[in-house]
Amino acid sequence: MAVLPLLLRIRRRHQCLHHQIRTFINAKVKWVRDPYLDKAVENEKNLKPLLSLKNLIMSQPSETLPLSSISPLKTHLNLPTTASKFAENYPLIFKIFNPPTKRPMIASHPHVKLTSKAISLHNDETLILNLSHxxxxxxxxxxxxxxxxxxxxxxxxxxxxxxxxxxxxxxxxxxxxxxxxxxxxxxxxxxxxxxxxxxxxxxxxxxREDLAASLVEKLARNEGIMGSKLQFSMNFPRGFDLEKRVKDWVEEWQNLPYISPYEDAFHLAPNSDQAEKWAVGVIHELLSLMVSKKMERDNVYLLGDYLVFGLRFKMALVRYPGIFYVSNKISTQTVVLREAYRKNFLIEKHPLMKMRYKYIKLMNTVMRRGRPMPDSVMQRRKRSANAAKGGKRKEKGDEWTEQMSKIA
Missing domain, CATH: 3.30.420 (Nucleotidyltransferase; domain 5)
Structure with missing residues (x-):
């Protein structure tokens, strides 16, 4: 009696494999720089290594560390430079000092600790992390x-x-x-x-069935949209325009049935448009789970490789620039969920992101004549210097676009 359902499943899979084919047109989707989302990424430059070093220092009983003990951990902490230089770059967060010794004739090794402002932020962050909700x-x-x-x-x-x-x-x-x-x-x-x-x-x-609803499904439910033909929100930077034939194809693709990323849809033909929409849904949901609605591209690929998605994730990031933006700032490539941002600001700020923005504000405040001063003067000088050089530098995005266009 169990043979009939099995045969029906095999027949359904056979139909999916043979009737769902890739229809993506033979056209290149160009990568266009988005200055706002680039800024959102660039604002967090060195934030992750700074917080890693901060947590390491505060985990010590004395809440201090000798700089010599940090040097071997440079790779582990992802420090972009030496520990001493990194600490010196952020004088409102780290303080380098020489602890007193019992033998005055022998100089002590320099240590690093947090400033009072950084300790205050750390304590506020700890309170948030310990809240039950x-x-x-x-x-x-x-x-x-x-x-x-x-x-x-x-x-x-x-x-x-x-x-x-x-x-x-x-x-x-x-x-x-x-x-x-x-x-x-x-x-x-x-x-x-x-x-x-x-x-x-x-x-x-x-x-947990109560958690098995994607962001796309929740937003559609809030807007009273029912059925399976849910669409992804698409936004493009100023000056960006899809070719008409690409735009027509995307509109048809948007009208395909939406399959929740929490459903197992591996029965779909890997090269079908429907499977591609499902893969886009998985990446979309993945980014929505992150507190900043963005993450390094290599980490997206890491999950894709583990889930045996092959090239699906790579093609999704190339073909749908209205859903995902890939920034080339801060010496890496970061995938950003477009709909989560208005210009360079997160629309809904997670409590932890509010704390991280406070660290960023402290990082970007420089000391001038012993007083903290916003970094706007330095930024204006940098812009003036770059303008004086003339022309635009070729960024890694150009090379990346070439490679990805070949995949697409």
């Missing part, structure tokens, strides 16, 4: 990330890449996960890690 919010977004996978589990080496963007505490394995035994359990992944040891990861204890 904040912890629940993080737990639900982490659970939704696991729900995007078929097995409802991810290895820790993948989760660690999402740690900062999800807003997980820096020591989340010890300080956060034990608080949610009804959500998560540590599991063996069944393969070796990069060092040849058994890989461990995080598994969802049970499927």
């Amino acid at each position: 904040y912890k629940k919010d993080v737990a639900e977004r982490l659970a939704k990330l696991l729900m995007l996978t078929r097995a409802k589990r991810l290895p820790f080496y993948v989760i660690d890449k999402f740690q900062f963007d999800l807003g997980l505490p820096h020591d989340y394995k010890l300080s956060f996960l034990p608080d949610f035994p009804d959500y998560f359990s540590i599991c063996e992944m069944g393969f070796k890690d990069f060092n040849g040891y058994e890989a461990f990861g995080l598994e969802l204890v049970r499927w």
Whole structure:
């Protein structure tokens, strides 16, 4: 009796594989720089290494660290320069000093600690991280990330890449996960890690139907839109215009049935437009789970490779510039969810992002004659210097556009 349903599933899969074909027209979708979203990315330059160093210092009993002990951790902390120079670049956050010694004739090694303003921000941040409703919010977004996978589990080496963007505490394995035994359990992944040891990861204890609604579905529900033909919001920078034939194709693609990223749609033909819309939905939902609605492109690809999406994620970032923007600022490539921003400002600011903006404000305030002063003067000087050089420098985006156009 169980043979008939199986045959029906095989027949349905056969129909999907043969009747859903790729119809994307033979045209290049050019990459156009968005100065506002570039600024949103550039504003967070060095924020992640700064917070990593800050957390390391505050984890010490003395809340200080010798600079010599930080140097070996430069790669781990992603410091762009030496520890001493990095600390000197942010005098309103770090303070370098020589601690007193019992032997005055012997000079002590320089140490670094936080300034009083930075300590005050750290304490406010700690209060937020310890709030029960904040912890629940993080737990639900982490659970939704696991729900995007078929097995409802991810290895820790993948989760660690999402740690900062999800807003997980820096020591989340010890300080956060034990608080949610009804959500998560540590599991063996069944393969070796990069060092040849058994890989461990995080598994969802049970499927949570109350969380299995994507941002697209929630927004449509709020607007009273029903059915499966949900569309993605599209915004383009000033001066950007799709070719008419591309625009027509995108409109037809938007009218395809929307498949939730929390559904298993691997039965779709990999090269079909429907599968591509589903892949776009997965990336869209992934970015919506991040506190800043953006993340490094390589981390998007990392999840795509783990989910066996192949080139789908890469093509999605090229073909839908109205949904995703790839910025080439701060020596990396960052994928931004367009609809989450108005110019260079987040429309809805997560509580943790409000705290991070306070760190950014302190980072961008420079000391002049012993007094803090906004960085606007320095920025004007830089703009003047760049204008004097004349012409525009070729950025990494140009080369990236060439490579991606070949994929598309």
